[in-house]
Amino acid sequence: MKTKASLNEQDYLHSFMSTMTQKSDTIINYVLAIYFLLGIALSFKYDTFEIGVGVGTINLLAYYSAKFFMKNSKFYQYVLSVILAVFMAQYIYQMHGLFEMHFTVFIASTILIIYQNWKLQIPLTLLVVLHHAGLAYLQNFVYNDANGLQVYFSQVNFDMETLIIHTVLAAVVFFMNGYWAYYFKEHSENHISKISDEYELENMKLASAKYSSMSATKDYNDFIHRTTLDLKLPVNSVLKLIDVSKGHTDNDKLLTYLEMMRESAKKIDDLVNDIHVKSTNSRI
Secondary structure (H helix, E strand, C coil): CCCHHHCCHHHHHHHHHHHHHHHHHHHHHHHHHHHHHHHHHHHHHHCCHHHHHHHHHHHHHHHHHHHHHCCCCCHHHHHHHHHHHHHHHHHHHHCCCCHHHHHHHHHHHHHHHHHCCHHHHHHHHHHHHHHHHHHHHHHHHHCCCCCCCCCCCCCCCCCHHHHHHHHHHHHHHHHHHHHHHHHHHHHHHHHHHHHHHHHHHHHHHHHHHHHHHHHHHHHHHHHHHHHHHHHHHHHHHHHHHHHHHHCCCCCHHHHHHHHHHHHHHHHHHHHHHHHHHHHHHHHC
């Protein structure tokens, strides 16, 4: 398994965005549950349970089907953008054109920021414009008889001027939310890039320190190796000199001293030999 220090920048970014998407999906599960239950709650006002349950269920089926059948795609996020617009239209109809229900689309637009994808604002914007333009036309010019079939789009006069102002204000909100989604993604990428650079710099420092340590160890072993070679020659000379001296004297006391000197020199020789062997092995 790769460690953080060995992952490249793209690995970091993919891992981070995957984690963020998983967390965002979890939040959306709660949001959709609230949206569905809100539709049920609004049904009590004008007895629109068929709309509340039926449209709400279709919305949930559309979202979770796209998510299940296209697991490796972000298509389900665009489906989410569409069904949030449909929920808005559902609430407007259920509340017989209550103007405040139009504002639920701004909540939907803000929710979509969590995916850090500005393009998710596009389906939402298109559907809102089509819905408002179409329903406003139908209410004002087709089904404008108070005693006839009702469209239930707006309880206030929704003329062309109101439509334009409403559309412009909505477009500004959608644009700002799209900008924030883009900004957050750029910020995330820059943050990941910075972290990746820091890990790369840390790895370079560790590699440099390791190389320096190995170089210092090699220099130390070379020094020990040369020193033992320098010591072996005089120690061997002392041993030979002692042996020669022992052969030219019969004095027992002197021979005892020479033997003691030889034992001490032999210990030094053995120690030098041991150090020499170890230093030689360390250099291999």
